[in-house]
Amino acid sequence: MAEKWIAPEFGGPEVLTMVETDVPSPAAGEVTIDVRAIGVNPTDYKELASGPEQALPKSVGYEVAGVISAIGPDTAIASGGGVIGDPVVAFRIDGGYASQVTVPAKSVFAKPDTIDFPAAANLMLAGGAAAEALHVTRVGQGDTLLVHGASGAVGVSVLQQARNLGATVIGTASEHNFPxxxxxxxxxxxxxxxLTERVREASPGGISAAIDAVGTDEAVDTTRELLTDLSRAVTIVPSDRSQRASIPSIGATAPASAAYRDAARPQLLEMAADGELEVPIARTFPLSQAREALDLLRGGHAGGKLALIP
Structure with missing residues (x-):
C-alpha cells in the first residue's frame, strides 16, 4: 500500500486528505517508482481551487524523483534503459503527492548524479517554463534580458539558462535576495x-528582451516603457494589464507550451548533470505535511523551492 494525498472537494490545501491506495503493477510502457522526493509548485494549490466536479477526487503533483521498483515488460524509460534500483526523475505525471507511483515510462528519465532527490524533483516544471520563456523571447548571445521576479523558482532557472546562452541578465528582487x-x-x-530608472542605470545600452515571472502591474509598465519590441517580452502570469499591453503569455495548459516544455526535458537534465543548472531548495517537509508546505508556498515567503519527502 502507498500513501497518497487526494482532494475529495475543491478548496485550499486544507481539503487534502491522505489515503492508502494500491499501486498497480506496471504494464508495458509503464514504470513504478518508489518516491524519494516530490516537487511542490504553485500549480498544485491553484488546481485545488476549482474545476469540473467529475474531476473529483483530484490527485495532486506533477514531478517526483525516486527509484525504479518495477518496470513493465519490454519497456525502456525516456532516456533509455532503466532497471530496478535506478534513480530517476518523472515529469509530467499525475498524482505525484504519493509514496509510490506507477507512471508512463515516456515521462521518466535517469536522475543526474550531480543533484539530490529534492532538487531533481523540482527541476522540470520551473525549468521548462524558463526554457520556453527564453525561446519565445529569442534570447541569445549579446542580449540584455530583464527578468521580473528573478529570485523565484522560474526566475532562478531563467538566470542560469540565459547565462548559458550568453546573455546579460538584469533581475528584479528584494534586496535580501541580491546575493x-x-x-x-x-x-x-x-x-x-x-524601477525603470534603476534598470536604465544598470543597462545604459537598453534591454533587448523581458521575462515577467511575477505578474505585477509594475512589471508590465516597466517592460512597456523600456522594451521597443514587445514581441520579445513574455509573461508567465498573464493579467488584463499585460493583455492590454500586448505582452505575449505562455502557460503549461496551452498545447504548444506543453509540447515545448516536454521536449526541453532532456536538455534540462543535461544542464543539471553538467553543473550548469542548480535548484536551490529552501526547505523539505515530510509527505504527511503537504498541507503545511502548500500553505507556506501560497503565502509567498517560501524563499526557494520546497520538497515533500515520503
Missing part, C-alpha cells in the same frame, strides 16, 4: 518605485 541573483551571474535591481 542569490549575483551567485547566478545576474545584475540585481530593487523592485518598487523608480
Amino acid at each position: 542569490l541573483l549575483r551567485h547566478f551571474g545576474a545584475i540585481p535591481v530593487m523592485y518598487g518605485p523608480g
